[in-house]
Amino acid sequence: MNDLTPPTLSRGCRDEPILKQRGQHEVFCGLTGIIWLHRKMQDAFFLVIGSRTCAHLLQSAAGVMIFAEPRFGTAILEETDLAGLADAQVEIDRVAEELLARRPDIKQLFLVGSCPSEVIKLDLTRAAERLTEKHAPSVRVLNFSGSGIETTFTQGEDACLASMVPVLPKTDARQLMLVGALPDVVEEQAVSLLNQMGIEDVKVLPAPRADADLGVGEGTVFALTQPFLGDTHAALTRRGARHLVAPFPFGEEGTTAWLRVIADEFGVDDETFERVTAAPRARARKAIAQASEALRDKSVFFFPDSQLEIPLARFLTRECGMTAIEVGAPFIHKGIMGPELDMLEKGPRLAEGQDVDLQLARCREARPDLSVCGLGLANPLEAEGLATKWAIELVFTPVHFYEQAGDLAGLFSRPIRRAEMLKLDPSASRGANA
Amino acid sequence: MKLTVWTYEGPPHVGAMRVATGMTGLHYVLHAPQGDTYADLLFTMIERRNHRPPVTYTTFQARDLGSDTANLFKSTLENTYERFKPEAIIVGASCTAELIQDDPGGMAELIGLPIPVIPLELPSYQRKENFGADETFFQIVRTLAKPMERTKQITANLIGPTALGFRHRDDIQEVTALLSDMGISVNVVAPMTSSPSDIKRMGAAHFNVLMYPETAEQAARWMERTFDQPYTKVVPIGVGATRDFVDEVARITGVEPYLDDSRLRLPWYSASVDSTYLTGKRVFLFGDGTHVRTAARVARDEMGFEVVGMGCYNREMARDVRAAAKEYGVEALITDDYLEVERTIEALQPEMILGTQMERHIGKRLGIPCAVISAPVHVQDFPARYSPQMGIEGANVIFDTWVHPLVMGLEEHLLHMFRDDFEFNDAAGASHHGGHAPAASVAGGPAPRPADSPRDISDERNGVPLDQGNVIWLADAEKELKKIPFFVRGKARRNTEAFATERGVSEISIDTLYEAKAHYAR
Numbered sequence: 001m002n003d004l005t006p007p008t009l010s011r012g013c014r015d016e017p018i019l020k021q022r023g024q025h026e027v028f029c030g031l032t033g034i035i036w037l038h039r040k041m042q043d044a045f046f047l048v049i050g051s052r053t054c055a056h057l058l059q060s061a062a063g064v065m066i067f068a069e070p071r072f073g074t075a076i077l078e079e080t081d082l083a084g085l086a087d088a089q090v091e092i093d094r095v096a097e098e099l100l101a102r103r104p105d106i107k108q109l110f111l112v113g114s115c116p117s118e119v120i121k122l123d124l125t126r127a128a129e130r131l132t133e134k135h136a137p138s139v140r141v142l143n144f145s146g147s148g149i150e151t152t153f154t155q156g157e158d159a160c161l162a163s164m165v166p167v168l169p170k171t172d173a174r175q176l177m178l179v180g181a182l183p184d185v186v187e188e189q190a191v192s193l194l195n196q197m198g199i200e201d202v203k204v205l206p207a208p209r210a211d212a213d214l215g216v217g218e219g220t221v222f223a224l225t226q227p228f229l230g231d232t233h234a235a236l237t238r239r240g241a242r243h244l245v246a247p248f249p250f251g252e253e254g255t256t257a258w259l260r261v262i263a264d265e266f267g268v269d270d271e272t273f274e275r276v277t278a279a280p281r282a283r284a285r286k287a288i289a290q291a292s293e294a295l296r297d298k299s300v301f302f303f304p305d306s307q308l309e310i311p312l313a314r315f316l317t318r319e320c321g322m323t324a325i326e327v328g329a330p331f332i333h334k335g336i337m338g339p340e341l342d343m344l345e346k347g348p349r350l351a352e353g354q355d356v357d358l359q360l361a362r363c364r365e366a367r368p369d370l371s372v373c374g375l376g377l378a379n380p381l382e383a384e385g386l387a388t389k390w391a392i393e394l395v396f397t398p399v400h401f402y403e404q405a406g407d408l409a410g411l412f413s414r415p416i417r418r419a420e421m422l423k424l425d426p427s428a429s430r431g432a433n434a
Numbered sequence: 435m436k437l438t439v440w441t442y443e444g445p446p447h448v449g450a451m452r453v454a455t456g457m458t459g460l461h462y463v464l465h466a467p468q469g470d471t472y473a474d475l476l477f478t479m480i481e482r483r484n485h486r487p488p489v490t491y492t493t494f495q496a497r498d499l500g501s502d503t504a505n506l507f508k509s510t511l512e513n514t515y516e517r518f519k520p521e522a523i524i525v526g527a528s529c530t531a532e533l534i535q536d537d538p539g540g541m542a543e544l545i546g547l548p549i550p551v552i553p554l555e556l557p558s559y560q561r562k563e564n565f566g567a568d569e570t571f572f573q574i575v576r577t578l579a580k581p582m583e584r585t586k587q588i589t590a591n592l593i594g595p596t597a598l599g600f601r602h603r604d605d606i607q608e609v610t611a612l613l614s615d616m617g618i619s620v621n622v623v624a625p626m627t628s629s630p631s632d633i634k635r636m637g638a639a640h641f642n643v644l645m646y647p648e649t650a651e652q653a654a655r656w657m658e659r660t661f662d663q664p665y666t667k668v669v670p671i672g673v674g675a676t677r678d679f680v681d682e683v684a685r686i687t688g689v690e691p692y693l694d695d696s697r698l699r700l701p702w703y704s705a706s707v708d709s710t711y712l713t714g715k716r717v718f719l720f721g722d723g724t725h726v727r728t729a730a731r732v733a734r735d736e737m738g739f740e741v742v743g744m745g746c747y748n749r750e751m752a753r754d755v756r757a758a759a760k761e762y763g764v765e766a767l768i769t770d771d772y773l774e775v776e777r778t779i780e781a782l783q784p785e786m787i788l789g790t791q792m793e794r795h796i797g798k799r800l801g802i803p804c805a806v807i808s809a810p811v812h813v814q815d816f817p818a819r820y821s822p823q824m825g826i827e828g829a830n831v832i833f834d835t836w837v838h839p840l841v842m843g844l845e846e847h848l849l850h851m852f853r854d855d856f857e858f859n860d861a862a863g864a865s866h867h868g869g870h871a872p873a874a875s876v877a878g879g880p881a882p883r884p885a886d887s888p889r890d891i892s893d894e895r896n897g898v899p900l901d902q903g904n905v906i907w908l909a910d911a912e913k914e915l916k917k918i919p920f921f922v923r924g925k926a927r928r929n930t931e932a933f934a935t936e937r938g939v940s941e942i943s944i945d946t947l948y949e950a951k952a953h954y955a956r
Contacts, residue, residue: 055438078436079559095435119533119534376478
């Protein structure tokens with residue numbers, strides 16, 4: 001029980017060819033990230049400068065409107081803004097004032113660029129600087145782009161976090177920064193495991209509130225908890241922080257490898273590591289074993305969506321006994337994804353980008369036991385008899401680290417179990433009654 | 435710029451998608467950036483459609499801008515034709531593509547596909563979803579439908595149903611049955627269920643049934659002008675409107691009016707003893723203009739509710755809704771600002787809301803029962819069972835749907851009778867609704883304040899005008915108020931306070947409470 005060395009040194013899929021196709025991308029834009037980011041940052045408001053389409057997307061992707069006045073909204077561009085009759089910068093000021101007057105609880109305001117605001121080259125950086133000057137120190141105004149022409153789905157979170165890095169205060173403290181917006185329960189588990197190993201100074205980006213004492217500098221090392229944070233990675237590196245390259249903390253194996261890299265950095269000895277992780281590892285293995293029964297020897301096909309595809313394919317193939325047919329990702333950042341690709345055994349086709357119709361044709365041809373895809377494709381595939389897992393649930397649900405490893409396997413096994421349970425076609429029900 | 439939190443309507447290209455997705459053999463090539471494909475999930479998730487909408491997006495990205503978005507559109511159009519071989523294609527731009535001015539219509543013409551290609555001009559920064567649907571359907575009809583000989587028998591086109599429409603699927607069946615009972619058959623139902631070749635033969639019908647003015651009025655007017663086809667003005671939602679509709683069809687066609695009302699149950703259900711508790715319930719209506727107008731009539735004339743407010747989010751219907759509101763003695767609220775609707779509801783304190791998915795959320799927050807009468811709706815409003823809004827069965831469905839969120843008649847009395855029982859849970863609500871929070875405290879609520887000593891309750895000594903906030907409830911009165919069933923308690927409290935304020939009374943005693951009750955008795 002001492003397999004604590006970093007898993008397999010073979011280069012897995014790292015040097016495999018990647019299929020790149022260009023056609024219709026069936027993906028969300030980066031604005032979607034606002035839905036979970038605004039829950040995570042409790043004093044932040046996300047003001048999209050965009051169109052009715054942007055507002056409609058946020059509303060539709062969120063599914064239900066839980067909050068009377070959520071901490072996000074859209075300043076909808078109108079004809080007068082486009083015709084140059086109204087000065088867009090003045091208009092942004094007006095809307096921001098209106099908003100801040102009504103919501104004095106807001107300490108961070110994000111001006112979020114959209115496709116239309118990018119196309120008309122609306123300078124949101126200038127607007128953010130001007131508004132910051134005006135409202136400092138009570139409100140900090142930042143900007144990032146969540147537009148579909150620049151970001152895909154989870155890249156919105158990356159753009160948001162990257163926008164926060166330059167304004168973090170400088171610190172020389174030796175500290176660990178965990179980067180990525182996770183549900184609180186998961187984040188607390190991670191911090192607790194690290195604390196138990198004696199790593200005390202653990203910070204999280206994004207912090208729940210603007211006034212959290214979060215700084216960055218040359219003493220900072222950071223670990224990514226999400227695989228889609230390339231720009232944030234670059235921004236932190238520019239501030240002198242150093243990335244701890246590791247697989248992502250999905251499943252027992254991923255979590256252990258991720259913790260191991262951090263433990264090594266902080267000189268945690270094997271005994272301590274073993275003492276802290278043994279029990280949760282055992283729990284995770286047991287939970288995965290139970291939840292993945294239905295997944296053994298089943299095949300899986302990933303449509304590009306959340307950027308979690310490669311780590312999840314690694315988890316499903318190595319810990320749940322599945323075979324991956326195709327692993328599609330919106331884009332593949334080899335630096336960040338390297339350790340994951342090393343661990344993913346050769347076999348699946350890797351694809352970057354998308355021509356959805358061609359990919360659907362490959363999926364139909366392969367008839368996988370499970371297709372992981374976006375909401376627009378799920379029901380049509382189910383109607384063709386292909387079990388699906390909607391990818392958006394993977395970013396809304398706590399799935400990281402040991403205690404959620406079983407839940408993560410469960411998310412994939414439920415559609416397969418359902419497909420096996422339901423006796424709906426006429427021949428099956430006759431059989432049951434006979 | 436207009437700050438928007440939630441929106442009733444999507445952008446106009448979503449309206450065009452509703453038309454395309456309802457049809458067969460038609461494809462929509464949409465010049466749009468990556469991300470706009472989110473709209474597919476409206477159809478596949480909310481409406482549970484088992485096919486992808488027939489829409490191909492160019493999904494251009496930043497790197498395409500300025501280089502070859504136009505070529506991207508061309509190749510997408512050509513590939514789409516090759517891949518799907520539709521009978522006709524509609525082409526257009528979403529909000530972002532509108533800005534880059536690639537002119538999809540012009541490019542499509544240059545390509546010269548061997549099928550009709552219909553360009554759509556949908557101004558994204560001025561108009562919204564319903565306009566998009568209406569305009570798209572109109573352009574399709576105008577391009578494809580040709581004058582032709584009328585069918586020998588009397589036939590009608592049913593126009594207006596689209597994908598993602600509120601109960602459109604079942605309304606089609608109900609209206610078809612109404613006409614069939616009069617010996618009139620259906621020529622084409624469009625856009626939903628039709629193909630471009632069906633559209634071509636719309637001119638053969640004797641008249642059009644305009645089911646939803648929101649999505650087909652332009653087409654109806656054009657066909658009236660071009661094919662001399664009259665169209666119906668009555669939307670048959672509710673008993674009275676269904677009878678009026680039958681009369682209108684009879685007038686148009688010269689056929690004897692006939693309505694088989696053997697399955698109609700609403701009138702008796704409304705007249706039965708249990709329904710006396712519905713009488714005078716104060717309702718607020720909000721939704722699209724057509725559904726609000728028809729629902730207001732049902733609410734007042736067929737359920738015995740009092741309409742205390744109404745409005746619509748689609749400005750196109752503002753005039754009609756204002757006129758209707760006048761008839762009910764209320765001011766119409768014409769707005770697409772969700773927060774304004776919430777404020778209005780909060781101020782009016784209705785006992786029930788008849789609204790959209792959005793008002794359902796408002797109702798949840800304010801603790802006011804809500805039934806859905808109009809789009810936008812969510813997945814639960816696409817039920818598996820047959821549940822039209824139109825015609826005879828529609829009226830039955832409406833009775834059940836509207837009564838469901840309310841506490842039932844006899845139950846209202848039982849709740850009252852047992853409210854002092856120690857096992858009674860004041861927060862329990864109606865017995866047919868699950869999921870209420872358990873009562874936090876023992877029966878009777880939190881301990882009342884110690885009784886104040888009785889003294890002169892008139893406070894004119896200082897000559898200080900009293901506002902409602904200065905009115906104090908004496909402990910006994912507060913206790914008595916708790917005996918009033920919780921679902922009318924809020925109203926009783928407000929009425930009593932208003933009554934006290936009007937009279938310059940600063941403290942509310944049991945007497946004040948009952949004087950107020952007598953004052954407001956209806």
